[in-house]
Amino acid sequence: MENFVFHNPTQIVFGENTEKEIGEHLANFAVKKVLLTYGSERIKKDGLFDTVIQSLKAYHIEYVELGGIVSNPLLSKVYEGVNAAKAHKVDAILSVGGGSVLDSSKAIAAGTLYDGDVWDFFLGKSFITKALPIFDIITLAATGSEMNNGAVVTNDATHQKYYIMAPALYPKVSIINPKLQSSVSKEYLVYSASDVIAHCIEGYFTATTHPTLISKQIEAIITTVMDTTEKLIANPNDYNSRAEFAWAATCALNGFTYVGTAGVSYPNHMIEHALSAICNVPHGAGLSIVMPAWMKWYYKQNEAQFKRFAKTIFGRDSAEEGIEALTKWFDKIGTPTKFSDFNIEEKTLPAVIDNAAGNAVYFGMGDVYTKEVITEILKKAL
């Protein structure tokens, strides 16, 4: 077990009707005016927007709207948010939506208190030392952004899907009401399951040091996600499964599954970010295409852990059977495992490979993940 520091100061407020308390939480931090970020206008039809506004008004909190944030969120929108936050002198960001809205909000929060170009942070040209306080109502369980200090944004000019991380980016308060997540489509449910599993397996398989307790905690999350995904496909209104799915998603990337590890890398995310950036595939769908391919290419480098995975998750005896079982499970729930499942044509591959090779350098894995290696991996997903 390696030395580590763990410090996650986010307050989680979890459960039914908790979104109605947002005004109170903001008032506890003396917030007077927020930039209210969201995605589609759907939240104005389903009542969530009104609920939030009512709660803000009850605490005399002003708001400025920034809607229209899309999946695989774009830097251009972040710029728009930074300009709005500066112009209106807001003192916090309130994100109402999924991980894309929250990630954009984190970038806006950092960019607002910075004189330079917010993209500098993504390129490592400058480091985030401060950010506006971030609050959120998370409406999709997947990215774990509600309890971590990271954010991923795509530069629409350069097609670079890059990330930022900094202590200042932990949300102050995150509201998770599983009921608000019940309206997610079956497609986005299964993509989310894939995303959560990807967060689990990156560290689990790539770490050179991986405490057994952490392996067990990750296995608890994976089996919970698999079980609740199947229950939610059968009955989208199963509140308890929705709640366990939501909390499992949060636990998968809040830092607890990384303590004491060493040598963790994120090859699946690195390759998937290229797929998202070039083909605009939903992140979770891209991950379920990449994971089985990467696993087949990689497993002999850590066969004992792959055998453990096969045994504990699927009751199988070999690494190969474990990978096959996971692939079949992805097929069963309906998230793609091959390019053809998502109508991505082979002729797109060279652009994806080029982009992924750029990511590999960015992720600090350029030595291992050369164009040749990425090609070899992606060919397993044809």
Added chain:
Amino acid sequence: MENFVFHNPTQIVFGENTEKEIGEHLANFAVKKVLLTYGSERIKKDGLFDTVIQSLKAYHIEYVELGGIVSNPLLSKVYEGVNAAKAHKVDAILSVGGGSVLDSSKAIAAGTLYDGDVWDFFLGKSFITKALPIFDIITLAATGSEMNNGAVVTNDATHQKYYIMAPALYPKVSIINPKLQSSVSKEYLVYSASDVIAHCIEGYFTATTHPTLISKQIEAIITTVMDTTEKLIANPNDYNSRAEFAWAATCALNGFTYVGTAGVSYPNHMIEHALSAICNVPHGAGLSIVMPAWMKWYYKQNEAQFKRFAKTIFGRDSAEEGIEALTKWFDKIGTPTKFSDFNIEEKTLPAVIDNAAGNAVYFGMGDVYTKEVITEILKKAL
């Protein structure tokens, strides 16, 4: 899954040599003078005291000593600490020791900023709204106090072993160096294992709502504790097992294993506190006596969860077999499971039962845990 709020702001600094950084952590919080609390004078012989003082001096932090805190820590010592902290106008408490030292430090931290009697907080006559900032170097893995907001102290005048909880009692920074825990005796290692398992099973068995993910996370902790205890008995210098044991102990009571639950109670602690208060049994030893007895009395009220426990922890099929297997495991590692194992005579029982019945009222369980019921439970430990 029930609604919940989770907010654990403690910063954990884990690993070898981390105690050398204590001065820096205090300086980060602008601390100038600490009350340095500890237990026996052993820390002056083994070098830990000197290491701490060197680090304090490097950051020009003054200190006032309060040594001599004992297991099952006493209110009289807390009073002494409150007086010292007030007289010397310290601005933080630095606890160097196990859970007893840290729990005393938490009570001192709250008492120093209170004009009344600190025992008021334990009696619920007053509520803790503020406390001096608390820092610690934890030298025994057991109580989980290093990452929670609770503390237990015994009133030496009344023999009441009572507790306090408040957000202000979360340590600011907790340093966990597993190497510092290597010198613990075999007895205290196995008592600690019992304590951690008790923290795991109270919620696991008593909750009326218990999310499956939480059950799995608890099982991960229990099996890790069992495995690493055996390894540490065989080889006390096995750093990796010491580290996993330490982190498992922290995870067992840092709030994560209680999210989304309902109806949790602490009957084993309630009864054990009476044993500690009357017979001065080490807390973990008392718990391994109480747990099997309580389980035998209780299991039919939640047989499905007891069957789950039997299956996942011991591979057994019935609730009874699971209880028997746990008892045998306690016997195997050498923590007592019967009064006679610890030379507690039957004639002591009435005083223990009286005290436990008082605790039952204090814990809000007086309706269920009458003197008759407590007698019935304790007789199973004869």
